[in-house]
Amino acid sequence: MKSTFFSKLVNNPFQDPVLYVRFRRDKDSAMFDCGDIRSLSMREIQKLSDIFITHMHVDHFIGFDNILRCLLNRAAPLHIYGPKGIIEAVGHKLMGYTWNLIKEYPLRIEVSEIRRDNILRAGFYATEGFSKIDAPATPFNKIIMVKSGLTVEAEVFDHGIEVLGFSLYEETQININKAMLLERGLSPGPWLNELKKAVRSAIKEAQFTIANKIYQLDELRSLTMITKGQKITYITDISPTEENIQKAVALAMNADTLYIEAFFLAQDIERAQRRNHLCTTHTGKIAQSANVRDVTITHISPKYIDMYDILSDEVKEARLLAGV
Numbered sequence: 001m002k003s004t005f006f007s008k009l010v011n012n013p014f015q016d017p018v019l020y021v022r023f024r025r026d027k028d029s030a031m032f033d034c035g036d037i038r039s040l041s042m043r044e045i046q047k048l049s050d051i052f053i054t055h056m057h058v059d060h061f062i063g064f065d066n067i068l069r070c071l072l073n074r075a076a077p078l079h080i081y082g083p084k085g086i087i088e089a090v091g092h093k094l095m096g097y098t099w100n101l102i103k104e105y106p107l108r109i110e111v112s113e114i115r116r117d118n119i120l121r122a123g124f125y126a127t128e129g130f131s132k133i134d135a136p137a138t139p140f141n142k143i144i145m146v147k148s149g150l151t152v153e154a155e156v157f158d159h160g161i162e163v164l165g166f167s168l169y170e171e172t173q174i175n176i177n178k179a180m181l182l183e184r185g186l187s188p189g190p191w192l193n194e195l196k197k198a199v200r201s202a203i204k205e206a207q208f209t210i211a212n213k214i215y216q217l218d219e220l221r222s223l224t225m226i227t228k229g230q231k232i233t234y235i236t237d238i239s240p241t242e243e244n245i246q247k248a249v250a251l252a253m254n255a256d257t258l259y260i261e262a263f264f265l266a267q268d269i270e271r272a273q274r275r276n277h278l279c280t281t282h283t284g285k286i287a288q289s290a291n292v293r294d295v296t297i298t299h300i301s302p303k304y305i306d307m308y309d310i311l312s313d314e315v316k317e318a319r320l321l322a323g324v
């Protein structure tokens, strides 16, 4: 099955971590963190519909102004999801400019602030001079966005402050094997959708009537082809605490690609603890425990600028060791 999205890191691993995701179906895009985005084209920025911010340290949020400027004249809203304080932070960014000439601009910014047990919401609209308009809060149960068969899940981590990590995944696809359908002489009809639903919900028994004949679920199950959807996870700037590591493993479980920081070398583990970042040992351990297919490391301290291979090998080694 062709995946419905593809993802790329915008910068090299020593620069600000920014993950750009293009959705094929809707022709729009999402982004995880918005630090330095100077290498993105205007076209790429203008496609952004959803931005997920881990936290508002400057290396993760300084690109917001560029995005704002590129989208001012756009009719489609911009959704921003971020941790505790994001509504205030977006409000302050907007208040840093004068907006007396933009009342006819269509841009609407919808902000969701993910707290440990609820999601606060507010809107900032050009027509209102970007003053804050509060919207009702909703409970937080990990899932923060669902659209066009895609889901984004968030987790709250500790980094001295609250930080979010995210997973984006496609629904499992259930397709019908048409050749087998023909071979068995079964005529297509609404029962095919019922069959897909039954397989998706993993129920054990169900009956289907096809051309006045009754079939059991088990007789028809082999007509379906199940394809697991793609999953990516983005985790950066988390303290190497046991609680954080367990949460990271759960969030990244079985991901196809885990984008994750490896801020420090293994030998600098104490520094990692003091500075609330992961070192390569933690990164490898999380990747192994979460059974991810690929790990892409990002957000490496620039002091190791010539040492990418060493860091990457340390992550691989830590992964192997954790698997023993």
Ligand SMILES: [Zn+2]
Residues within 6 Å of the ligand: 057, 059, 060, 237, 299
């Ligand atoms: Zn950072």
Ligand SMILES: [Zn+2]
Residues within 6 Å of the ligand: 055, 057, 159, 237
């Ligand atoms: Zn940070």
